[in-house]
Amino acid sequence: MSIFATMSLRYGFFRRFSSAISYPYPVPRDLSGAGTTCQLRPALMSNADCRPQPLYRTVEFLLNLRDLDTANEYARLAALSRSEILCNSTISTCDSIIGAMCEAKRYKDALYMYHYFFNESKMKPSCKSSNHIIKALCDLGRVDDALLLFHHISPGCVTYDHLTKGLVDAGRIDEALSLVRESVSGDSMSLAYRNLVSGFLNLGKLDMAIQLLDEFKPHGWSREQYNERAMVKVAFVEHWLKQERDEEAMQWYMSLVSNKYLTVYGDTGNALLEVLFRYGKKTQAWELFNQMLDGFHRGCISVNSKTIDIMVKECFKEGQFMEGIETFEKVKAKTKDLRAADYTNLITRCCEQGMLAKAESLYAELSSDRCMRIDVSTYRAMMDAYIKAGRVDDALKTAKNMVDANLTKLSQWTRS
Structure with missing residues (x-):
């Protein structure tokens, strides 16, 4: 049977099955072994x-404290706070929980809340x-369930990224290809194409x-489009490095870094940095980082939080702690x-x-900036570092600062 016949039968099943469901967004309920189920208490929050915004801030506060069960209970109130036109805060509460x-990985709870x-x-x-749920289903190997939900939502580029990866990992690459070619998304499909490649x-x-x-041709050739196509080409660099065919890998790599548009946007550079470090190409990775940093200095959006984390993480992994700190300081100077x-x-790595001592210095610097919230x-x-060092009083003082800062912020939010 051809792949298209298989797809037709599969999607025909989806349509027949979904027409028999009373719910507009079908999600599975039989997730045995897929995470805990939250035991909801009776409503204690009369x-x-x-109100949408205070409720969202409360849920965010509880999530920051890693109290998922209480956050889950409050988040349920979003169904009571909505108006005829859903406001952004109500939608954000749903997304957050x-x-x-x-x-x-509490997939049962996520599916229940959805x-x-x-x-x-x-x-x-x-x-x-919807993307959170589709990725969770793909991670669980339930690609058919993910596809079923996919046909009931308005997908975007991230949706196609999760689904194509899930299908490719499941050995159903022809279905992933058909899915992308039949896409009606107006967003960039570079990540989906990279999965296919x-x-x-x-x-x-x-x-x-x-x-x-060759088929992936973004609309127009602005700097954004150059970087979208470059993201797809990263797959070739990784493939040849995996095959230990360095000459071919470096040919693809040089075709990317010689492009003057590459370092304008950090995502492609970050993808290359991760690949280069993964396969031991440290010299090329640091050269690329410096190139990106130079673009950053000229006002280009070439270095972001992920870039910094990649470089610092690599230094600390190699035991080069001072080099990691110096890398951070180098970016800060720019x-x-x-x-x-x-x-x-x-701070966490220190x-x-x-x-x-260095962690305290960075912590003090962060605390002094009113524009950044710890x-x-x-x-x-x-707190963990203070306790490990036997400085219990400092740990207690930090705990008090944490509670005070979050309660103050929460009080401000709920009054607004």
Whole structure:
């Protein structure tokens, strides 16, 4: 039977099955062994503020404290806070709790909340919530369930990324190819094409991979489009490095880095950095980073939080702790637009290595900037480091600062 006949039968089944379902967004309910199920308590929050924005901030606060069960209970109130036109805060509450449950691999809870919000409470899901569920289903190997939901939502580029990867991993690459070619998404499909190219390369079908690269032609040739096509070409660099054919790999690599548009956008550069480090090409990785940093200095969007984390992580993995700190300082010298997450990653790594003095210095620097909010994970890293060093009083002081900061912020949000 041809692949198209198989697809036709499969999707015919989806249509017949979905027509018999009373819910608009079908998700499976039989996820044995797929994470815990939250035991919801009776409603104890009769005085809870159900206005969309305060409720969203409360859920975010609880998620920052890693209290998923209480956050889950509050998030359910979003169904009561909605108006005829869903506001952004209500949608964000749904996205946050479903995403947090998926990140914690509590898939049963994530699927229950998706069903509760968008079937029982008749809200319309955002693409973000649906993407969380589709990725979770693909991770669980339930690609057919993911496809079924896919046909009931408005997909975007991330949706196609998750689905094509799930199909390729399941050995159903021809279905992934048909899915992409029949796409009606107006977004970039570079990640989906990269999944397909990688899949065909792994099957030894080089001609098909090159054909797909030629087929992927973004609309126009702006700097953004150059980088989208470059993202697909990264798959060829990784393939040849995996095959230990360095000459071919470096030919593809040089075709990318010689393009003056490459370092304008960080995602492609980040993908290359990860591949180069993965296969031991450290010299080329550091050269690329410096090239990206030079573009950053000229005002190009070539270095972002992920770039910094990749480089610092590599230094610490190799035991080159001071080099990691110097890399962070080098980026900081180029810009004043660092984010709190950039500090958090380095502070956490310094704490893990017992470099408490440097962690304190970075923590103080972060605390002094009123434009950046310290994440709960930063407080926790500092508390753990203080306890490990026997500085219990400092740990307690940090814990108090964490509670005070979050309660103050929550109070401000709920009054707004």
